[in-house]
Amino acid sequence: MASLLAVVLLFLSGVAGLGYQLVWTRMFAVGLGHELTSMLAIVAAFFGGLTLGAFLLDKRISVSRRPALWYAGLELIIGLWALCSALVIPTVNDWARAWLGVEPGLLHFWGVAFIVPFFALLPATLAMGATLPAADRWLAQIKADPRQIALAYSVNTAGAVLGVLAASYALMPLLGYRHTLLALAFINALVALSAGLFYFRKSELLLPGKTSVKKTHKQPAPLFWRLLITGFLGIAYEVVTVRVMAQVLEGTVYSFAAVLAVYLTGTAIGAGLYHRFGRNRDRDRLLTSLLFSLSLVCLAGLSALYLTHGLYWWVRTGLGDSLGAVLLAELTVALPVLLPPTLIMGALFSHLAQSARHVTGGIGWALGVNMAGGLAAPLGAGVVLVPLLGAQWTLIGIALAYWLLLPKFSMISRWAYVFPVLLIVLLPGRLQIVTLRPGESVLEYREGAMASVAVIEQQNERNLRVNNRFQMGGxxxxxxxxxxxxxxxxxxxxxxxxxxxxxxxxxxxxxxxxxxxxxxxxxxxxxxxxxxxxxxxxxxxxxxxxxxxxxxxxxxxxxxxxxxxxxxxxxxxxxxxxxxxxxxxxxxxxxxxxxxxxxxxxxxxxxxxxxxxxxxxxxxxxxxxxxxxxxxxxxxxxxxxxxxxxxxxxxxxxxxxxxxxxxxxxxxxxxxxxxxxxxxxxxxxxxxxxxxxxxxxxxxxxxxxxxxxxxxxxxxxxxxxxxxxxxxxxxxxxxxxxxxxxQFKEASALPSLSSDADAEFTDRVDAFVKARNLYFATMIDHNDDEADALKGYLQSVETSPDFTLAYAQIVSMAIGKAQKEPETARQWLEKLIAIRPEIPGARDVLYRFTGL
Missing domain, CATH: 3.40.50.150 (Vaccinia Virus protein VP39)
Structure with missing residues (x-):
């Protein structure tokens, strides 16, 4: 029963933690801007606080006899600072804008966009970074088994999945940002109160005495580099694949939530599978298998990106256009790209973190090193590598970089290395997702830090398309x-x-x-x-x-x-x-x-x-x-x-x-x-x-x-x-x-232009507006009925000589009618000539038809 309570509280903590990240990112974007550089810097700042908290508090928590009390205190701090942040963020946003100015350089912009959120959120993110080490020690205390990190990581991440979906699809739309923070802070308060009560009611679970440490434990260098680099590569893979999938997904506020939910789900399941099946396996052999498999599935995920457009529309065709249908379609697209790699990433981090665990800590150190790598990934991958190398070669580099971390190449058959090479060779070509209609071609295509932009040409026309979704003029x-x-x-x-x-x-x-x-x-x-x-x-x-x-x-x-x-x-x-x-x-x-x-x-x-x-x-x-x-x-x-x-x-x-x-x-x-x-x-x-x-x-x-x-x-x-x-x-x-x-109001009292105008101007404008409104009514209500449409357009032509669109519409209808029903077309044109003899258009067309 005690372990079940701890698991439930860890799950709820994950719900609040990712909910905060989404809300804070949105609130800071209001001040710092919606450039990708800004968004990535805010995420990096969030990771930075987690990293610092994991490092600073790891040892103190690990040697404590009261991990449940530590956990309660950390959750309380998170909730309290979340409430404060509702007032702090608007203020620091004003400071940040003043420091940025109109045209900040890239380093200046990145520095401000990172430093301001980092310090504004630091009390909460410090506490968040220490919750996983506290949870690990608490579960180990309850179960009398030190190998609980994978369970804690899995449950907490599973809660994060619910937090992403609940915050994006329910809390923020219904409550707004500040009230969402209040709701999430209530969850933290509930978790803190429950953990505190557990501590006071289960005092028999206290450790027999405070751990005495004479010498600091030194972690092996290979473990440090594996944690750091896998942290970078994992977040870099997410950043780049999300950039590519933006050309397929709808690009709404809900799209990133769907992708992030898949990423976290895979991580949670992977950690859970490791806890169930992997924590007692041979360390080096399992590490080798995980790293090589991760390299292979990242390349497979890259291959799946080429199929995402067709897959998305296949699902949309079957499910329709509701928000739920679009969510399922976006989840379906993200699954083959993100789920297999993140399954292994969750197991890999759990394995490395367990390897780092010792009597005076290690979990916080492992988490801190891993997130330190992760906080560098948004800038390194999203802002530098994608514009420099393109998304395809960036992803290939990420996949192959896992080979550098293999403990023993000899544990894997030489022939196994042929598979990733074959996947690279068989890639279709440039990872360029542009939907073309008949007759269209891509004149220019650029992958930037912000978006993928294409110039589409058809005959003599050109259009600008951003992320294959948004037509931006032509x-x-x-x-x-x-x-x-x-x-x-x-x-x-x-x-x-x-x-x-x-x-x-x-x-x-x-x-x-x-x-x-x-x-x-x-x-x-x-x-x-x-x-x-x-x-x-x-x-x-x-x-x-x-x-x-x-x-x-x-x-x-x-x-x-x-x-x-x-x-x-x-x-x-x-x-x-x-x-x-x-x-x-x-x-x-x-x-x-x-x-x-x-x-x-x-x-x-x-x-x-x-x-x-x-x-x-x-x-x-x-x-x-x-x-x-x-x-x-x-x-x-x-x-x-x-x-x-x-x-x-x-x-x-x-x-x-x-x-x-x-x-x-x-x-x-x-x-x-x-x-x-x-x-x-x-x-x-x-x-x-x-x-x-x-x-x-x-x-x-x-x-x-x-x-x-x-x-x-x-x-x-x-x-x-x-x-x-x-x-x-x-x-x-x-x-x-x-x-x-x-109610089709007339323009006789047009405030902007008619105050100093003469009666002739006002009368002409009144007639124009009446003719225009007749045209609109005909287009909306009668365009499918030829007789009613003609009647409405003729009324519009008769009402005002200045409004010429209805006149042009009848001429166009007559041209289309002339081949099959020339007599009807002639009658329409003659009616136009009778109503507006001063306009030559209908007479010219009639002359071309009849020579008269």
Missing amino acids: TGVRAQRLQRMQTHVPMLLHPKPVDVLYLGVATGVTAGAALTHRESRIDAVELVPESLALLPYFSPYNAELHENPRVRLYASDARRYVRTSSQQYDVVIGDLFHPGRDGGGLLYTREHFQAIAERLMPGGLYCQWLPLYQMDDLMLRSVIKTFQSVFGKTEAWLAGFDLGYPSLALIAFSGDTASSDVIDRTIGFNESLRQHLHLAAVRSSVQLAGHFLADHRALADYAKGATINTDDHPVILFDAPKFTLKRGVASYDSFAALLNTI
Whole structure:
């Protein structure tokens, strides 16, 4: 019964420990940034504290007669500091941003991103590092058997699996970060209380006397190097395989949790198997078998990476699009890559730790050395080796490095070494996972520390794809129109946009459009540095953004940039951030919007673009509610009228907007700008004003009762994947819900442009908006019924001569109809000519058909 209690408490301790790691990593990323370098440095800092705690307290715990009391005290310290960390982390995040500045060098950035979390978490991580030695001594005391390390390690790691899944899928989404820390601290308090009560009620288990030590035990050098190097290689294997699988997995906040759960499950099972079957085996022979087998299965895991894409979609096809189905699909992908190696890694560490155990300690020393190797792996493998060698050769190097640790090569047949060599020779080639549609080819592919980035070419079009998942813009006509209007809508609304900040660069087409505004100076921030390196592939569409002296490009986290920069801007433009992408939801939080408000000059304008095709109604309402909680004068504008990719701008004004006359003069005297706008059918201030959708009051009514998205409780981060994972959902669903709520309101009271405009301008805008709304209603409700669609489009054409999209739609329908039903096509074109004789399009097409 006593041993069962200890096992249960060890399991619960593991639940809390990994839960803390995930929450703390998320909280620090809010301040330090979401670059991979930052995330890896935070993890390394966590390991650093564990390492130090294992070293410092190992001997004291090992010679103590009260390991249960030690264990209770350590758990209590962890819980108490976890509660303190909820207040400490936001404060030290502010310090860290100040120390980093706008453009820190790699070593400077890594140093701050490591040192700040290391010291902020040190009381808790010191205690965590000592819990395994305390648990080992406690179990050994209960069972009167010194060989209990594998059991303690296995049970604690099994608890960590539950901690990962519970924190990621339940606690953080429901409670937010601070309340999750409170829940986990309660677990620590329960464990501490139970261990303390055990100590006071089982005093007969005290050792007969305190161990007296005359001489320090000296560990053999080979054991030290094996623990250190296997710690490095184990974490390095995880870091690199996760980077590769990011090209297959969904890249949401849940994806890493699924992969980490598999990694920990394998480790726990491996340690458990060692405890059951391996702890009494011949030491050197077992070590040789484990190391050689680990080398072999790492190579097999590398081979399995080539099959992950097909395996993922096979599972998704069978299970569907629910969050649970995606979790199972991601677990299935990770299993063949991570489970076999981690089974052996769990057994290997248990074997090495047991070899290090002696009367005055050893377990903490072994854990500390192993984690010291592990804390160097994120930087060494993720930031240095992958960009230098590529993921494939990095993984081959990791697998073969285990050979260096073999105690005796002669214990394994020479022919056995042929198998890993054959696996390497039979690898398909470059480990490049890029899904191509018919006619597409890879023009350029780069593996960086942050992501894998590809330039995809099809005929004369190029697109940028990050981690094979996220399309980040392109050079097609449709894409150019959307990307350029993301610049021109806010820039034309500002009276004199000179200093402009872009949050997000991607292909550079959006930011490059600002160069058509002659006085503009541009700062642009991009999270993925590899994207900046590929900007030349999108020239001339991005106006050679990377070479223009009016442009400064920053490879940085957008959130951190707006917090650390002292520059103020006339216009700030936020890109179409994918809300389901890990970290994307934090670009829609109240704290981020507040930081941007501080970057605006008096009279400045902030435009945040929203990808409505990646948001459901609840998400959209939450973002609008959050936006309006910071800004007192807001409007919603459209990038265009394409329901395939509807994009909404939330615009905050702190001053007056440009008048309609100023906009017309700007367009009239700027040829390059006029060409850009012509592609979007915008030739005047009337047609620009027709992109207006809703004022502040209408948006407030729509968002009433929605949840505000905050740094502490980023609901978008956790809720967005539930929608974005779904297939077969109409891209305009959330847009349609917004339109229904605002009831197709007219623009007669358009706040931005109509206050100083004459009656003719207002009447034309009213007509444009009515025609636009008729077009939207027809597209959404009647596009499958030809007769109703034609009727709706004709009504739109008749309503406004300025709105030309319905006119173009009927011409397109007539061209498609002409081959099989020429008479019907002729009638449609003649109706257009009768309604709008001043527009030559229908007459030209009719002439080509009939020669009349």
